[in-house]
Amino acid sequence: MADDKDVLRDVWFGRIPTCFTLYQDEITEREAEPFYLLLPRVSYLTLVTDKVKKHFLKVMKAEDVEEMWFDFEGTSLKWHYPIGLLFDLHASNTALPWSITVHFKNFPERDLLHCPSNSVIEAHFMSSIKEADALKHKSQVINDMQKKDHKQLWMGLQNDKFDQFWAMNRKLMEYPTEEGGFRYIPFRIYLTMSDRPFIQKLFRPISTDGYTHTLGDLLKEVYPVAISNDDESKHYQVVIHGIEPLLETPLQWLSEHLSHPDNFLHISVIPTPSD
Amino acid sequence: MSSCFLDEETFCQCCQLFLQHSHSLCDGWSWEQVKGSEEGYLRKTALGTGRTRCNQDQQGTSSDQHQERTFSLSFHNDDDDEDDGAVCCIQEENSSSSVVQYEYHILYSCSYQTPVLYFRASTLEGRSLCLEEVWDSVHPNYRQRLQHRPWDTITQQEHPLLGQSFFVLHPCRTEEFMKPVLKAALEEHRQVNYIVTWLSVVGPVVGLDVPLSYCTQVPEPPHTPSSSPQPPSSSPQPPSSSPQPPSSSPQPPSSSPQPPSSSPQPPSSSPQPPSSSPQPPALGTKPG
Numbered sequence: 425m426a427d428d429k430d431v432l433r434d435v436w437f438g439r440i441p442t443c444f445t446l447y448q449d450e451i452t453e454r455e456a457e458p459f460y461l462l463l464p465r466v467s468y469l470t471l472v473t474d475k476v477k478k479h480f481l482k483v484m485k486a487e488d489v490e491e492m493w494f495d496f497e498g499t500s501l502k503w504h505y506p507i508g509l510l511f512d513l514h515a516s517n518t519a520l521p522w523s524i525t526v527h528f529k530n531f532p533e534r535d536l537l538h539c540p541s542n543s544v545i546e547a548h549f550m551s552s553i554k555e556a557d558a559l560k561h562k563s564q565v566i567n568d569m570q571k572k573d574h575k576q577l578w579m580g581l582q583n584d585k586f587d588q589f590w591a592m593n594r595k596l597m598e599y600p601t602e603e604g605g606f607r608y609i610p611f612r613i614y615l616t617m618s619d620r621p622f623i624q625k626l627f628r629p630i631s632t633d634g635y636t637h638t639l640g641d642l643l644k645e646v647y648p649v650a651i652s653n654d655d656e657s658k659h660y661q662v663v664i665h666g667i668e669p670l671l672e673t674p675l676q677w678l679s680e681h682l683s684h685p686d687n688f689l690h691i692s693v694i695p696t697p698s699d
Numbered sequence: 700m701s702s703c704f705l706d707e708e709t710f711c712q713c714c715q716l717f718l719q720h721s722h723s724l725c726d727g728w729s730w731e732q733v734k735g736s737e738e739g740y741l742r743k744t745a746l747g748t749g750r751t752r753c754n755q756d757q758q759g760t761s762s763d764q765h766q767e768r769t770f771s772l773s774f775h776n777d778d779d780d781e782d783d784g785a786v787c788c789i790q791e792e793n794s795s796s797s798v799v800q801y802e803y804h805i806l807y808s809c810s811y812q813t814p815v816l817y818f819r820a821s822t823l824e825g826r827s828l829c830l831e832e833v834w835d836s837v838h839p840n841y842r843q844r845l846q847h848r849p850w851d852t853i854t855q856q857e858h859p860l861l862g863q864s865f866f867v868l869h870p871c872r873t874e875e876f877m878k879p880v881l882k883a884a885l886e887e888h889r890q891v892n893y894i895v896t897w898l899s900v901v902g903p904v905v906g907l908d909v910p911l912s913y914c915t916q917v918p919e920p921p922h923t924p925s926s927s928p929q930p931p932s933s934s935p936q937p938p939s940s941s942p943q944p945p946s947s948s949p950q951p952p953s954s955s956p957q958p959p960s961s962s963p964q965p966p967s968s969s970p971q972p973p974s975s976s977p978q979p980p981a982l983g984t985k986p987g
Contacts, residue, residue: 502857533827533864534827534864536864538855538864547854551854551869555810555811558810559810610810619734619861620734620862621859621861624859
């Protein structure tokens with residue numbers, strides 16, 4: 425079990441080296457230098473980029489500055505997705521550092537949610553946790569927690585405090601022994617080659633006759649394309665936190681150890697690079 | 700059994716029955732299917748009124764601060780008594796009543812096993828309304844309810860099928876208002892179409908009215924008898940903390956007769972109607 429706890433730490437402390445460059449059409453008083461930052465995989469862009477904003481505001485006039493937003497190679501980045509998910513989905517097979525373009529104008533209203541303050545991030549984060557618990561425990565565990573416990577989950581994330589977070593989160597990872605696992609697994613499978621942003625369905629970790637479902641079972645059921653292959657070459661990579669877990673991995677274990685702090689398993693299915 | 704939850708198949712059936720009546724009224728609802736799947740949603744566009752800012756200048760740092768103030772009031776109440784949480788609908792001197800184009804989508808949430816109302820709003824010039832303007836557009840009669848119940852609130856979310864920004868009425872309290880209605884209908888042997896009932900409660904909050912004829916003209920889906928006993932250990936329960944009465948006693952048709960559709964069905968279940976969404980596997984029957 426010591427190994428399993430290490431996994432929790434490795435997930436929490438994952439970082440992505442990132443280079444932020446100001447979009448060339450932004451109006452500046454002098455040249456803007458790029459800004460480098462190590463981004464936590466498990467956090468959210470708007471939560472950890474105050475320094476980025478401050479850096480670029482130094483060379484801009486207030487009237488040229490509206491809500492900050494980001495793009496990577498022309499794709500606007502959804503702040504409400506965990507950073508690690510955005511990277512795995514859009515940039516896994518590109519060279520580091522991850523090059524993100526910073527914008528202060530022309531906010532893409534249709535595609536991005538507004539994020540005027542940290543309260544919005546908190547609300548979104550807590551909403552995901554509640555939804556995950558609705559799936560895992562019929563909301564019983566989250567509803568039994570007090571408001572201060574909910575706050576502790578958020579503060580743990582916001583302040584990068586692993587122990588504070590997990591002191592509370594472990595309750596959300598428990599289940600009655602006789603059940604063998606959660607009621608349903610909170611997961612989302614993100615697709616790059618589709619209009620649809622993700623697939624989310626009801627899926628049990630343990631079948632009624634006690635069979636332990638694996639990652640492969642999940643994919644076969646809800647997105648078989650992901651594990652299709654011709655001539656022994658894989659078309660797609662199935663990535664969680666930057667790694668490709670074996671398809672034989674039990675889903676219950678993945679849910680307990682590789683979920684994001686919002687208690688969801690965020691799974692990217694990306695085309696295998698051709699070289 | 701008066702279940703206040705809805706499985707996906709029943710959702711689709713309720714929607715189809717809803718649509719039949721809608722077509723007779725020509726009131727603009729349609730069914731949008733997701734490419735390559737049985738999933739879909741109801742959609743309608745409509746012109747309505749809303750409060751929007753007159754000047755085009757709704758961008759800029761001052762607006763950010765504005766919205767920041769709104770949000771900090773609406774969400775920081777988690778520390779305090781719920782009643783203290785007040786969403787501040789900023790009374791703008793330069794906002795006025797204007798014509799707003801609304802687009803409504805009714806989707807199914809498998810996490811909450813309820814329908815969810817998504818919508819977006821724009822001015823006739825095509826400018827999307829911001830959350831503040833949407834709040835301001837909510838009829839004063841409903842504002843108090845939204846202010847004091849943060850989880851009834853309207854937030855901006857990503858549309859799960861289209862990936863675009865929409866506003867959403869949070870679904871996690873649906874059970875609270877659906878349960879008594881469904882229970883009463885059951886006791887009085889009345890037919891209830893879940894979508895009609897649900898929409899008539901949440902719709903008006905965001906400018907969507909449901910004509911009365913829906914309540915009298917739209918039936919509930921045919922009750923698919925699943926009277927065969929369910930295996931006890933995996934007894935399918937909707938995600939609800941209240942105990943469910945046993946399903947073996949003779950029941951008049953209820954509006955959501957099916958337990959969550961991912962639970963294993965005994966082989967003697969009736970065949971599913973053609974419009975059903977694909978069933979997740981009979982998970983219990985996988986080889987061990």
